[in-house]
Every structure is written in C-alpha cells, then in structure tokens.
Amino acid sequence: MQIFLDTANIEQIRQAARLGVISGVTTNPSLVSQEGRADYEAVVKEICSIIPGPVSAEVVVEKAKDMIEQAQKIAAWAPNVVVKIPATAAGLEATSTLAKKKIKVNMTLCFSLNQAILGALAGASYVSPFVGRLDDIGEDGMGLVRDIVDVFDYYEFDTRVIAASIRHAQHCVSAALAGAHIATVPYKVLTQMIQHPLTDIGVARFQGDWQRLSEQ
Ligand code: E4P
Secondary structure (H helix, E strand, C coil): CEEEEECCCHHHHHHHHHHCCEEEEECCHHHHHHCCCCCHHHHHHHHHHHCCCCEEEECCCCCHHHHHHHHHHHHCCCCCEEEEEECCHHHHHHHHHHHHCCCCEEEEEECCHHHHHHHHHHCCCEEEEEHHHHHHCCCCHHHHHHHHHHHHHHCCCCCEEEEECCCCHHHHHHHHHHCCCEEEECHHHHHHHHCCHHHHHHHHHHHHHHHHHHHC
C-alpha cells in the first residue's frame, strides 16, 4: 500500500517528504482554505515541485462542461497533477471526457460501491472512498474499501483505490488489510503511524545502557 499525504500544508509536505515514505499528495478546497491561501494554483504547483508523485487538486464547479474546462486548466499546472472530480452525474460525464483526453482523474466524495464502479467505468485513474465520513454517520467506511477492492480485483479494473478521510492510525492498518492501493493520511496520522511506546522505551534504554558503559 502506498501512502499519500492529505494536506495543503507545505511545511508538513516537506517534513513528510524527508521520511521517504510519501508517494503522493491529496488536497481539497477545505484543506487549502485551512492554510489561509487563496492562490490555489501556486499552492498546487509548489506541492508538485516537492512531491514527484501524483498530486490531487479538486475542481470547484458543478456542471460537467465547467468541470472539463477547469480540469484541463488544473491538469496543465504540472505533469503530476491529478484532477479530483466528485462522484456525481456531472462528475462522471466530465471524467469520461477527461479520460479520453488522457487527463488523470481521482473520483472523490465516493460513498458507495456503485459510485466506485461507475467511476472506474468512466475511466477514473483513482476512486476515493471516504472512510471517516461514512463512520461518522454509523456506516462501515472500511467495509466499503474492502468491497471496492474485491470488485475491482474480480473485474480486473485498473482504477486504484485510495482509502480517504482517514482519521487515525488504525484506519491505516485496516486499509492495508483491506487491500487499498493507497491510504491518504493527514500529517497527524502519519506521525501516529510511526509511533510506538515500546520503540521509545527501547531507544531510551539502549542509550542509557550505552551511556553507563561509556562512564565506567
Ligand atoms: C481525500 O482526498 C480528502 O481530501 C480527505 O481525505 C477528506 O477527509 P475528511 O473527511 O477528513 O475531510
């Protein structure tokens, strides 16, 4: 499973990139607005210059014609940009047109197996089931990831499954076990994935023992 970082925070992306474990980045309008930056194009271009892998940037219009127009502009920002399109009827229409133009689409806001299948059939390169938001309303978000992975495997779809709306480190474990190709995680969750108290205790003990030995 690959790990993408789900953020528009440049410093977090730089720090995560140094770890050598990040293959891509996903952003959305809410994440960009959290950074207080209205210059979406500049933010995405900066991220693309740090991370050579896929960087998802979302359209913010509703009609298929407008999505296609905006997506083409976004795709021209950098060679590694992937355009995020919502799983709506207009989104499917836009995705099928964009796929024919070889523009990569990440079908976002995906909350059902049917939406994911339609996204794949329309030619999306990625579908993003939103695990946390489904859990929030009492549904089984990771169950959806599992179902999409199984169905895509069975029918040999090329579309990659991104477990999105990840809220904690256990979601990453479950996404890996479910066979998600990618989990896109907030920086906080990436740090949670690294941490284990026994590692910290072990490092402190080794250092203490080494220190005592050097003082003898
Ligand atoms: C992924 O592409 C989305 O940007 C993100 O995972 C949404 O997460 P949220 O439900 O925590 O907003």
